[in-house]
Amino acid sequence: MARKSLVGVVADELLDRIIAGEFPAGSSVPGELELSAKHEVSRMTVREAMKTLEAQRILSVERGRGTFVNPLNRWASLEAVLRAASEGQNEAAASVQLIELRRMLETGACELAAARISDTDVQALFVHVAAMRAAHEVNDVAAFVEADLAFHDLILRASENVFVAVLFAPLHRVLEKRRAETSAVPAIQEHAIGHHQNIAEALESRDPSRSREAMDLHMQQTLDDLKNLVLEAP
Amino acid sequence: MARKSLVGVVADELLDRIIAGEFPAGSSVPGELELSAKHEVSRMTVREAMKTLEAQRILSVERGRGTFVNPLNRWASLEAVLRAASEGQNEAAASVQLIELRRMLETGACELAAARISDTDVQALFVHVAAMRAAHEVNDVAAFVEADLAFHDLILRASENVFVAVLFAPLHRVLEKRRAETSAVPAIQEHAIGHHQNIAEALESRDPSRSREAMDLHMQQTLDDLKNLVLEAP
């Protein structure tokens, strides 16, 4: 076990203490010497851990003065913010906000893609929908999820906007676990197939607002599914 | 001069070489010893520089093997991706894509805010619009920009979605310079005042789709302004 490097462990533990509220925004974290004593590592290891948090704009290091915690809205790491926002009973609210964010990016990308997608990519979309249908009939959840992801990735790329893809990548990592859960429900699979079919047809028509609307309906359904799941969970 | 630390300098130079294509995605960068020789710094300095790039998912370090460049779509730093996307003649295209991204986030946040914004925040929006109008009449560009930014920040916060704010922060830094330029044109100021008035009224009505539409028109105008500026520049 313990596949992580010491630097990663120290950085994680320090981030945990920050998220737990031990060091509020604007306050300073313990000095490098103090931390190296507490974690029983060398000062260089602590420094490298700090550097990783500084690169994510979680900490600000000021030479001669100390190291300070930045306010949450300046953090550059979606994952770190997610950890902080999921503290206590806020996990459900954080999940909803993530879907809201995904909805903005995917509907926006879909609208852009309508004017830019190639004919071959449109055909590929229908192929993915067909794959979803086939996987649904033989109850192959893994294949269903794979086709689903490929469908959305294709639209992302077709939007020809690099920054959307960059912002979406961490979202992808965070959401894929939950997507596998919801995709296991047959009824949800059927809904999803219909939505994907509509999206593909809208993109084929090259109508931006119709494409955006089709994707928006899909996102709305995903949000509803999540809310039902979260509400059911004890 | 040279206010930056050695670590920052080394990290910047290494990132420049990566962006210049010297080390394509998937290939390895020189070893720590080789880099410390080339930059005439110690190995520890190189290591800390690497750690900052690793924290931004620009590099992947594999113990015993080496350090490798990640593909652009896995980079977690919007600024770094922007630098890479602005290479050569792509600066105009990158600017347009940034506005497209901003449009997604701001229209999405505005739609959410419509259902969540408080009465006092709505009043504050009108105050900001009034401040923009006053600044416009006395030709105070700085005050105009400040009220403009406060207006948008308020909507961001009213959306009550932490993640939107997090993703928007780097965009803010990148775009504020250009916004100061466009806001210096009186005609553009007048357009902006009208748009902001419409947005505030839409939010006051608590109608999500109307609010989204109002913000979308504003973003569309901003995009047009940018295109005109970029096209005029030699």
Place this chain on the structure above:
DNA sequence: TAGCTGTAAGATGTCTGACATCTAACATTT
């Protein structure tokens, strides 16, 4: 007294050299 200055403490920045551990390729042995 008001203001400047030097000193000291504590923090981060950097360097040097060493050893540990992992990986991959090659050589050796069975």
Place this chain on the structure above:
DNA sequence: AAATGTTAGATGTCAGACATCTTACAGCTA
């Protein structure tokens, strides 16, 4: 041919030292 040992090269970690910056405070001066 397969398993094993060796070695080179890479990153991971450590220890101690010195440099430099910030701040506070005591002491000196006008």
